[in-house]
Structure formats: structure tokens, C-alpha cells
Amino acid sequence: MMTDGREDSAELVGEAAHRGLSARGAHIAGGANGLLEKGFDMYIRDPFDAERNPQGILNFGTSENRLCYDLIHGRLTKPDMTYLEPHLLQYSDTQGIKSFREEIAKFLTEYAKAPSALDPEHITVMNGCCAVFATLSTVLCDPGDGYLIPAPYYGGINSKTWLYGGMQPVHVPLFSEVTNEDGRPFQLTIEKLEIAYKRAMEQGIRVRALILINPHNPLGDIYPAQLLKECLEFAHRYQLHIIMDEIYMLSVYGDTTFTSILSLDSLPDPDRTHFMWGFSKDFGMCGVRVGILYTRNDEVRKAVNKLAVFHACPGPVQHVLSQFLSDREWLDNVFFPTNRRRLKEARNILVDGLAEIGIPVFKSSGGLYIWADFRKFLKSQTFEAEMDLWWKLLQEKLLISPGKAFCCYEPGWFRLVFSDSVDKIYLCIQRLQQMLHDKIDESIPICSSLVKNEYCKSDDETSNYMSTSVDDVPEGCSHLKKIAVF
Numbered sequence: 001m002m003t004d005g006r007e008d009s010a011e012l013v014g015e016a017a018h019r020g021l022s023a024r025g026a027h028i029a030g031g032a033n034g035l036l037e038k039g040f041d042m043y044i045r046d047p048f049d050a051e052r053n054p055q056g057i058l059n060f061g062t063s064e065n066r067l068c069y070d071l072i073h074g075r076l077t078k079p080d081m082t083y084l085e086p087h088l089l090q091y092s093d094t095q096g097i098k099s100f101r102e103e104i105a106k107f108l109t110e111y112a113k114a115p116s117a118l119d120p121e122h123i124t125v126m127n128g129c130c131a132v133f134a135t136l137s138t139v140l141c142d143p144g145d146g147y148l149i150p151a152p153y154y155g156g157i158n159s160k161t162w163l164y165g166g167m168q169p170v171h172v173p174l175f176s177e178v179t180n181e182d183g184r185p186f187q188l189t190i191e192k193l194e195i196a197y198k199r200a201m202e203q204g205i206r207v208r209a210l211i212l213i214n215p216h217n218p219l220g221d222i223y224p225a226q227l228l229k230e231c232l233e234f235a236h237r238y239q240l241h242i243i244m245d246e247i248y249m250l251s252v253y254g255d256t257t258f259t260s261i262l263s264l265d266s267l268p269d270p271d272r273t274h275f276m277w278g279f280s281k282d283f284g285m286c287g288v289r290v291g292i293l294y295t296r297n298d299e300v301r302k303a304v305n306k307l308a309v310f311h312a313c314p315g316p317v318q319h320v321l322s323q324f325l326s327d328r329e330w331l332d333n334v335f336f337p338t339n340r341r342r343l344k345e346a347r348n349i350l351v352d353g354l355a356e357i358g359i360p361v362f363k364s365s366g367g368l369y370i371w372a373d374f375r376k377f378l379k380s381q382t383f384e385a386e387m388d389l390w391w392k393l394l395q396e397k398l399l400i401s402p403g404k405a406f407c408c409y410e411p412g413w414f415r416l417v418f419s420d421s422v423d424k425i426y427l428c429i430q431r432l433q434q435m436l437h438d439k440i441d442e443s444i445p446i447c448s449s450l451v452k453n454e455y456c457k458s459d460d461e462t463s464n465y466m467s468t469s470v471d472d473v474p475e476g477c478s479h480l481k482k483i484a485v486f
């Protein structure tokens with residue numbers, strides 16, 4: 001059964017057609033929601049609130065950064081934000097207001113470390129990266145075409161590329177087992193891309209693109225510059241478009257160096273290389289719905305800009321975000337350092353709490369989540385057992401995201417979003433503990449063979465512990481200070 005939004009129930013399609021929808025409309029209406037949407041739908045009907053609904057669902061499943069509302073609120077309520085001119089209330093350039101694109105170009109040149117100034121004319125502003133995926137897939141591919149994507153991956157891409165573009169994912173399956181000496185779990189290699197590409201060709205699927213997410217969702221991994229370049233070469237070799245989703249570009253809290261494709265001196269195929277980024281994650285503003293596409297391909301941009309009329313971003317929002325991006329002093333000295341520190345602290349608290357329960361996590365450096373190994377809590381190593389555990393956790397009012405929602409090929413992995421208040425993280429750990437308590441064999445040491453694994457290595461190669469620095473643990477978390485993780 002597919003769970004990616006392409007899953008059709010014949011009954012639902014039939015019913016929609018009966019109600020007067022076109023075949024296409026019936027197909028869309030009949031498609032089932034993905035697991036991420038299903039979990040979110042349950043959450044919004046019964047959301048946790050410390051005062052009003054303390055027994056409600058805790059949402060550790062949706063990738064939102066809720067750590068810097070105080071800072072953002074402070075900045076967005078400054079007098080320069082309340083400016084309004086008549087033109088902001090009129091129709092404007094569907095590609096995005098020029099002054100806003102200029103600000104974005106300057107910002108990305110600096111923060112993505114581009115070797116020369118980015119061109120505002122290469123930018124299209126839309127209402128979120130979901131819209132960028134939808135429009136790009138529509139203009140780059142014909143229905144039935146495929147795109148290569150390493151799995152696990154952010155499952156929302158399936159519906160975004162399918163609903164308009166009719167594209168199908170061609171998975172490059174990655175596994176946790178490490179098969180060579182310098183390997184990592186879930187490691188992407190060019191060989192794996194080649195195998196998946198050839199298999200798709202054999203099945204008659206025309207592969208048109210390669211989609212990469214960096215920093216990765218859900219792994220929180222960062223692609224080394226060398227691998228990135230090899231992927232670009234691979235795409236060039238087969239004349240594939242490469243769509244780089246760098247929406248978590250500035251949510252990097254580890255020591256690993258992040259390389260944006262915008263920073264590369266030369267690209268093997270600039271005309272087929274497309275970059276996206278947005279305000280949802282790095283600025284904790286998924287509600288403002290703004291994402292951008294940067295492409296040097298004039299034809300692609302011409303087509304995207306025509307569709308952008310359906311995905312425009314309101315004038316006053318573009319003004320506010322221009323002001324926001326141009327305040328470098330505040331961004332550099334207040335927002336980014338605080339955001340990074342809070343991300344790191346929140347992550348450490350969650351990782352430590354999970355370690356107490358005996359749940360290992362994949363070593364990450366970016367993103368708002370951790371990829372955790374619940375395999376020992378599954379009744380059997382199957383996706384049915386994974387779903388079973390997911391539902392049980394939901395009954396305990398805890399929403400986390402099962403690996404299946406990310407098309408993971410191994411059952412038992414879950415993504416937990418950590419970018420939330422310390423109180424909620426504790427509650428999450430408490431609910432997990434309650435739920436898993438019966439299954440925990442007290443005699444299992446935290447360093448069991450399952451837990452102590454290569455992927456739990458710290459950056460310091462001499463140590464097999466990924467321990468939280470005591471200094472990083474905020475007030476009120478003292479009981480966690482003594483825990484050696486893994």
C-alpha cells in the first residue's frame with residue numbers, strides 16, 4: 001500500500017467522479033492522505049495546551065521551529081514593519097516584488113557563501129517550497145516521469161510533485177547497516193544512484209530529475225561537499241535536472257561544514273540545477289508561507305513564473321520580510337546565534353531523554369528533528385508493527401512520525417522534532433516512557449549492542465559517546481546532566 005498521497009481508493013475515486021468531478025479531479029480527491037497529514041489532522045482536532053488541554057496531543061511530528069517566537073515577535077513588531085504603501089496592496093510582479101528579490105539575493109549570497117553576487121532576476125518568490133515543488137515538477141516533467149530521490153526522505157514531496165506534475169518517485173533505498181569501513185548508516189553513494197536509475201529505465205520510467213535535501217530531512221545529515229559534487233556530475237551524465245532543497249540551510253547546529261550548491265565555483269550543468277529555500281524552517285515562520293526558487297534557466301523560470309500567479313506571496317508580507325532580511329546586525333548578533341544555541345540545547349535534552357529509555361539516535365548536525373531507532377520496541381520487524389506502535393503512541397497523545405511516512409525501507413525508525421520548549425520535551429519523554437515502559441527490559445544496559453552503534457559516534461573519533469556537554473543543559477534539566485548518552 002502506498003502512503004504518499006498517490007494512494008487511490010477505487011471507491012473514493014468512483015464516488016468523486018460520481019459527484020461530477022473530472023477524471024483528474026476524482027483522482028486527486030480519491031488520493032489518500034500521507035501519514036504526516038493523517039497525524040497532523042488528528043493533532044489539530046485535539047492539540048495539547050498546558051492550561052486548556054493538558055491531555056491533548058503533543059506534536060513532535062511536524063517540522064516547525066517554535067524556539068524563537070520571542071525574538072521574531074520582537075523584531076516583527078518594530079515600527080519599520082508597519083509601513084504600508086499603496087503599491088503593496090496592488091497586483092505586483094508575479095515573480096516577486098523586485099526589492100524583495102534583491103534583498104533575498106543579497107542575503108543568500110552572504111549566507112550560502114556564493115562566490116559572486118546572486119542575480120535577483122533568477123529568483124521566483126512563492127507561497128512556500130511546497131509550491132516550488134509543485135510548479136517545478138509541472139514544468140520539468142510530463143505525467144508519469146520519475147525523479148530519483150534517496151529514501152528515507154521528507155514524504156510531503158510525493159504529493160507536491162504528483163498533484164500537479166503527475167511525477168512518480170524513484171527511490172534510492174538507503175539502509176542503516178554500514179557495509180564499508182568509512183561508511184555511515186543511510187549513506188548515499190553514486191553507485192546506489194546508478195542502480196536505481198538503471199532499474200527505473202528497465203521498468204520504462206523516464207527519469208527526469210534528482211531531488212536532494214540538504215541538510216537532510218529526516219536524517220539531519222549534511223552532504224559532504226565531495227559527494228554533492230559527485231551527485232551533480234551524476235545528474236549531468238544522465239541529463240537530469242537536479243533540485244536542491246536547502247530549506248534547513250541555516251538550521252545547522254553541529255560542527256559539520258554545510259556546503260550549499262550556491263557556494264560552488266562551477267556547476268556541471270547550471271541550466272539543470274535548481275535551488276530552493278524558504279522562511280518556514282530557518283526563521284520558524286512556516287505560517288507566513290514563503291519559499292523561493294533560484295534557477296539560472298530562463299525557460300524554466302519563464303514557465304514557473306506563469307504558474308507563480310497562483311502561488312503569490314502578499315505584498316505586505318514581502319515588505320516585512322525584506323526588512324527582516326536586511327537587518328544583518330540583528331540576524332548576526334541576536335537571531336542566528338540564539339537560534340543555533342536553542343536548537344542544540346533542545347536537541348541534547350531530547351537525545352538524552354531518549355537515551356534514558358534506551359533509544360539510540362542517528363548522529364545529526366542540522367534540521368529540527370532526530371531520527372530515532374525504535375526497532376527494539378517493535379513486536380516484529382515489520383511496517384505493520386511500526387504502525388501499531390505509532391497508533392499506540394497517538395493513543396497516549398504523542399505524535400511522532402513513523403519511518404514509513406518518509407518511505408524508509410527499514411521498519412522501526414521514527415522522526416521526532418525537538419525544536420520546542422523544554423517542558424514539552426520532558427512531557428514527550430514522559431509519555432514515551434509510560435508507553436514503552438512495559439517493553440523495557442530493565443536489564444538492557446543503555447550501551448546494548450543495538451544502541452551502541454557506529455552512527456552514535458561523536459565528532460571526536462576517540463569516543464563512542466555522544467554525550468551532552470553539561471554546559472549545554474539549561475536550568476531545570478539537572479537530572480539529565482549526569483547521563484552518559486549511549
Ligand SMILES: Cc1ncc(COP(=O)(O)O)c(C=O)c1O
Nearest residue numbers: 063128129130154217278280291
Ligand atoms: C525538506 C522540506 N522541503 C520543503 C518543505 C515545505 O516547506 P514550505 O513550508 O516552504 O512549503 C518541508 C516542510 O516540512 C521540508 O521539510
